[in-house]
Amino acid sequence: xxxxxxxxxxxxxxxxxxxxxxxxxxxxxxxxxxxxxxxxxxxxxxxxxxxxxxxxxxxxxxxxxxxxxxxxxxxxxxxxxxxxxxxxxxxxxxxxxxxxxxxxxxxxxxxxxxxxxxxxxxxxxxxxxxxxxxxxxxxxxxxxxxxxxxxxxxxxxxxxxxxxxxxxxxxxxxxxxxxxxxxxxxxxxxxxxxxxxxxxxxxxxxxxxxxxxxxxxxxxxxxxxxxxxxxxxxxxxxxxxxxxxxxxxxxxxxxxxxxxxxxxxxxxxxxxxxxxxxxxxxxxxxxxxxxxxxxxxxxxxxxxxxxxxxxxxxxxxxxxxxxxxxxxxxxxxxxxxxxxxxxxxxxxxxxxxxxxxxxxxxx
Amino acid sequence: xxxxxxxxxxxxxxxxxxxxxxxxxxxxxxxxxxxxxxxxxxxxxxxxxxxxxxxxxxxxxxxxxxxxxxxxxxxxxxxxxxxxxxxxxxxxxxxxxxxxxxxxxxxxxxxxxxxxxxxxxxxxxxxxxxxxxxxxxxxxxxxxxxxxxxxxxxxxxxxxxxxxxxxxxxxxxxxxxxxxxxxxxxxxxxxxxxxxxxxxxxxxxxxxxxxxxxxxxxxxxxxxxxxxxxxxxxxxxxxxxxxxxxxxxxxxxxxxxxxxxxxxxxxxxxxxxxxxxxxxxxxxxxxxxxxxxxxxxxxxxxxxxxxxxxxxxxxxxxxxxxxxxxxxxxxxxxxxxxxxxxxxxxxxxxxxxxxxxxxxxxx
Numbered sequence: 001x002x003x004x005x006x007x008x009x010x011x012x013x014x015x016x017x018x019x020x021x022x023x024x025x026x027x028x029x030x031x032x033x034x035x036x037x038x039x040x041x042x043x044x045x046x047x048x049x050x051x052x053x054x055x056x057x058x059x060x061x062x063x064x065x066x067x068x069x070x071x072x073x074x075x076x077x078x079x080x081x082x083x084x085x086x087x088x089x090x091x092x093x094x095x096x097x098x099x100x101x102x103x104x105x106x107x108x109x110x111x112x113x114x115x116x117x118x119x120x121x122x123x124x125x126x127x128x129x130x131x132x133x134x135x136x137x138x139x140x141x142x143x144x145x146x147x148x149x150x151x152x153x154x155x156x157x158x159x160x161x162x163x164x165x166x167x168x169x170x171x172x173x174x175x176x177x178x179x180x181x182x183x184x185x186x187x188x189x190x191x192x193x194x195x196x197x198x199x200x201x202x203x204x205x206x207x208x209x210x211x212x213x214x215x216x217x218x219x220x221x222x223x224x225x226x227x228x229x230x231x232x233x234x235x236x237x238x239x240x241x242x243x244x245x246x247x248x249x250x251x252x253x254x255x256x257x258x259x260x261x262x263x264x265x266x267x268x269x270x271x272x273x274x275x276x277x278x279x280x281x282x283x284x285x286x287x288x289x290x291x292x293x294x295x296x297x298x299x300x301x302x303x304x305x306x307x308x309x310x311x312x313x314x315x316x317x318x319x320x321x322x323x324x325x326x327x328x329x330x331x332x333x334x335x336x337x338x339x340x341x342x343x344x345x346x347x348x349x350x351x352x353x354x355x356x357x358x359x360x361x362x363x
Numbered sequence: 364x365x366x367x368x369x370x371x372x373x374x375x376x377x378x379x380x381x382x383x384x385x386x387x388x389x390x391x392x393x394x395x396x397x398x399x400x401x402x403x404x405x406x407x408x409x410x411x412x413x414x415x416x417x418x419x420x421x422x423x424x425x426x427x428x429x430x431x432x433x434x435x436x437x438x439x440x441x442x443x444x445x446x447x448x449x450x451x452x453x454x455x456x457x458x459x460x461x462x463x464x465x466x467x468x469x470x471x472x473x474x475x476x477x478x479x480x481x482x483x484x485x486x487x488x489x490x491x492x493x494x495x496x497x498x499x500x501x502x503x504x505x506x507x508x509x510x511x512x513x514x515x516x517x518x519x520x521x522x523x524x525x526x527x528x529x530x531x532x533x534x535x536x537x538x539x540x541x542x543x544x545x546x547x548x549x550x551x552x553x554x555x556x557x558x559x560x561x562x563x564x565x566x567x568x569x570x571x572x573x574x575x576x577x578x579x580x581x582x583x584x585x586x587x588x589x590x591x592x593x594x595x596x597x598x599x600x601x602x603x604x605x606x607x608x609x610x611x612x613x614x615x616x617x618x619x620x621x622x623x624x625x626x627x628x629x630x631x632x633x634x635x636x637x638x639x640x641x642x643x644x645x646x647x648x649x650x651x652x653x654x655x656x657x658x659x660x661x662x663x664x665x666x667x668x669x670x671x672x673x674x675x676x677x678x679x680x681x682x683x684x685x686x687x688x689x690x691x692x693x694x695x696x697x698x699x700x701x702x703x704x705x706x707x708x709x710x711x712x713x714x715x716x717x718x719x720x721x722x723x724x725x726x
Contacts, residue, residue, distance in 0.1 A: 117610070119617040121626070154685060159617040244607030245710035247480065253699045254482040254522040263484070321695050322517065331691035332684050335698020336616045343706055347608035 026217035027210025030075050033283045037071070038200035040064040045194060058098040058181065065095040068197065070279040074225045078217070080205040090193045097184045100177035107313050108170035112163055114313075114340055115333070119159045158329030162337060165320050165330060218284040225280045229273040233356060235266055241346075242353035249346035253339055257318075260342070264311045267349065271304035300355050307348035314341035389580035390573025393438050396646045400434070401563035403427040408557060421461040421544065428458040431560065433642040437588045441580070443568040453556045460547045463540035470676050471533035475526055477676075477703055478696070482522045521692030525700060528683050528693060581647040588643045592636040596719060598629055604709075605716035612709035616702055620681075623705070627674045630712065634667035663718050670711035677704035 024032075044060035069091040072084045184190050209217065240246060252259035278301055281294040317338040321331055387395075407423035432454040435447045547553050572580065603609060615622035641664055644657040680701040684694055 115617065118613060121614060121618050121622050153620050155617045155620065155681075244713060245706065247703065247706065250481055250699075250703055250706070251484060253703070254478065254518045254696055255484050257516050257518065259484050318518075321691070326691050328684070328689050328691055328694035331694040332698040332701075333617055335695040335700075336613075336702045337698075338695075339699045339702035339706075340610065340613055340616070343608065343610065343613070343702075350607060 024214050025211050026075070026078050026214045027204070027206040029214040029218060029283065030071065030078050030210065031204040031206070033071060034068060034200045034204050037064045037067045038197045041068070041197050042194075042201070059102075062095045062098050065091045065098075065193075065197075066275070067279050067282070068200070069095070070276045071283060074276060074280045075218070075221050075283070077221065078207055078210040080207055083205045087193075087196050090189070090196070094184070094190065094193050098181050101174055101181055103312070104170050104174035104177055106309065107316055108167065108174070110309060110313050111166050111170070111317065111337065111341075115159050115163045115166075115337060118336060118340060119156060154329045155333070158327070158331075158333035161327060161330040162320070162333035165323065165326065165334075166317070169320055169323075170316065214284075222277075222280045222284045225273075225277050229270065229277045232266065232270045232273050236270060236353075238353045238356060241349040242357055244350055246346065249342045249349065250339060253342055260311065260315065260318075264307070264345070267304060267307050267352075268311075271301065271308055274301040274304060296355070300352055303348050303352040303355060307345055307352070310341045310344035310348060314338050314345065317341060387577050388574050389438070389441050389577040390567070390569040392577040392581060392646065393434065393441050393573065394567040394569070396434055397431060397563045397567050400427045400430045401560045404431070404560050405557075405564070422465075425458045425461050428454045428461075428556075428560075429638070430642050430645070431563070432458070433639045434646060437639055437643045438581070438584050438646070440570060440584065441573040442570055444570075446568045450556075450559050453552070453559070457547070457553065457556050461544050464537055464544055466675070467533050467537035467540055469672065470679055471530065471537070473672060473676050474529050474533070474680065474700065474704075477707075478522050478526050478529075478700060481699060481703060482519060517692045518696070521690070521694075521696035524690060524693040525683070525696035528686065528689065528697075529680070532683055532686075533679065577647075585643045585647045588636075588640050592633065592640045595629065595633045595636050599633060599716075601716045601719060604712040605720055607713055609709065612705045612712065613702060616705055623674065623678065623681075627670070627708070630667060630670055630715075631674075634664065634671055637664040637667060659718070663715055666711050666715040666718060670708055670715070673704045673707035673711060677701050677708065680704060 040060055041064040044058075044064070048057050048061065069088045072079060072088050072091075076084060237248075240248070249263070252263050274297060278294065278297045281297065317334050321334040321338070326334075403423055404427040407421075407427070411420050411424065432451045435442060435451050435454075439447060600611075603611065612626070615626050637660060641657065641660045644660065680697050684697040684701070689697075
């Protein structure tokens, strides 16, 4: 992800200066942020026109749509709810629709790379850095299904067949997501969202509460967002997840079909709240030393992004295993790959738990 | 394992007093130990007669055979090599033949228990204590194949079928090992070993070097055993294994059939050398504070015992997956189970690496 860290964005010279909370009203600070994000959205729209084969071209659209929606959520009392709530829903639809193609591509790359790793013997000295942030830009498909066969035994054949099956299924899903994104961007629904974003450049429909000084209002609302995050984190089994090799994430591997989903849901919720808190930091950086520094929020968000990707990849493998008439060797390889991805789910929880439990120290 | 820790054995009143190294010759101290072990062996033989269905009845025979063989190895310069070397080979054959039945039973229990865990959703609060020593005595079979089906989807059916397949194959292997043990104990080869052990009670064929004072000779030989262990540990990728979730042990999961074996071999070698060092501590406890205390050797040995059991269990699963005409759902469950056990292999390496890298502190 090439996404700029909030603290970098606020510190560097080439972006808008941080809002001056001292004298402005809360509405002015929020409007300033929404103007900026709307500008990013509209410039990306002018450049992009329509998404081409590279799903990365819709990235600025998705990013600004998510930031606008998050700002309207965190600072909801400052805006007209009759306008903001349906607008947020539409922004969410847009971001989700445009992100699917990229997600299928990334999932395929992740799974073929994992199959390659599982089928090869040589050491990968960096595999324990798996939770480090990935390099910027789209991730290349490192291994193709038919390259995962260094041996020639039944296991290697199974790995190659599993790779080919996943390749077929996820490429199809990607193509469908691409068509759906094209269709969405040509729809009147999309144009209505773009028009609503254009309005933000000139005029944000504020509520009466927005007239209050930013210095009083914004910290309280940001803290509320953070409190929701803290509550959600408190519901996670962190003390347990901080022990390595609990095999907890494997628990669902042969259980009921929705068991993994139920187990993962509280972690996904924290991921989503982390994103909202991070975006809130862009509008109103935490000044309180007791609060979470933005850098730590970003690092925590990355671990749970890995968690989501591994969980969704393992679900895709389980789904592929339900394909009728697959060979036992293929099914075996899919079972191995599924469990490997569930182990990555567990590794991400471990990394998050250790990060969160470490005492906060400066930004 | 009900096995008494060396330091306990040396401290408690109900066993032979520790050899008085101060004035005795090296040969006298070694003979004293071999007399004791031969006594254990012969008493167990008198009680056992023939192994019955409980493979645990041969445990004292296996234990004393391994200790005698280890002592003859570590203190080889003190005995007649023409006698000791073939005797050690025969003791190894005996211990291995008698242990197979128990190993198959333990493997089946481990795998059915793992299947149960993988198919159930509820938390097991102690699963991160998996590397703690198991309770003494034979481990009960906690879950039967047909009890691993809390759901009714294809995954649960696959888990139940995989359990039934493993149950059938490992019970057959256990029965065969039982027959082989019975046959071995009725053989002239076994009687020759028993006769050779009986000789130890009265007379150990010592070399000229055995006449040297124990205080000079034994520490040097014990240190040599420990140096071999240290060298073997030095060849392990410990710095890397001390990071959790490297996925290194999964690397072989879809590779060449002997890839796992090659990857595990250096760890198995350390396990074997750890046992030899532990037994050497029973004859000549390390007095040097810089050396490994016996308690730490025992703990390290337990982690690598878990490593061996998980590695052999995963190999049994891979072997079951090669059964012709299994259903894809069964193969999928076996793939999941195989990877789960490889994760336990990795967890054991992690535990060993952390234990070994921790600075030694008293016994």
